[in-house]
Amino acid sequence: MERFPERFKAIAMVDPETPEKDLRALAERGVVGVRFNLVSHRADAREGNGAVKLSAPFHISRQPADYADLDPFTDAMLAAFGSSGCIWGSDWPFLNLAGGYRYGAARRAVERWLIDLQRRESVLCANPQRLFGFGGPP
Numbered sequence: 001m002e003r004f005p006e007r008f009k010a011i012a013m014v015d016p017e018t019p020e021k022d023l024r025a026l027a028e029r030g031v032v033g034v035r036f037n038l039v040s041h042r043a044d045a046r047e048g049n050g051a052v053k054l055s056a057p058f059h060i061s062r063q064p065a066d067y068a069d070l071d072p073f074t075d076a077m078l079a080a081f082g083s084s085g086c087i088w089g090s091d092w093p094f095l096n097l098a099g100g101y102r103y104g105a106a107r108r109a110v111e112r113w114l115i116d117l118q119r120r121e122s123v124l125c126a127n128p129q130r131l132f133g134f135g136g137p138p
Contacts, residue, residue: 001030009132011035032132051131052081054123055089057109058101067109074113083119087127 001008011033012026023034033051054074057067078086088110090103114120129135 005030009134050081051085051087051127052077053087053089054110054113056091057106058097058099059091064099064105066105066112068112070109071113078113083114083116083122084127086123087131088123 001010008030009032010030012031013035014023014026016036018034026034054077057070058064061067061070063069090106110120110124114123
């Protein structure tokens with residue numbers, strides 16, 4: 001990351017009590033976001049201080065063909081964070097998946113969750129570029 005900052009970015013898992021100076025040091029080394037072992041508060045979402053990744057439906061869905069049982073949760077995340085506060089991720093590499101992973105099923109779920117093409121483009125492309133600092137100055 002330090003050698004190729006325009007090419008690589010990282011998300012760090014940190015303790016919620018991590019001091020601000022340590023977070024700044026991580027940012028200087030190429031870390032563009034943090035992940036806590038806590039669910040974000042919706043107040044953070046309303047204030048624009050958070051983002052959520054819509055990913056890994058294969059880990060929690062009981063309907064692997066289309067992940068439709070996750071629709072209410074995805075709707076809630078989109079309502080809380082707005083399409084500008086959401087990103088999508090494949091969660092590659094797909095480890096310990098007995099039934100394998102099908103991109104087609106994930107893609108169909110994203111298309112169902114984000115019917116509007118502009119919102120889908122935001123979640124799939126524009127938001128990750130903006131949040132992670134790709135495609136322009138940080």
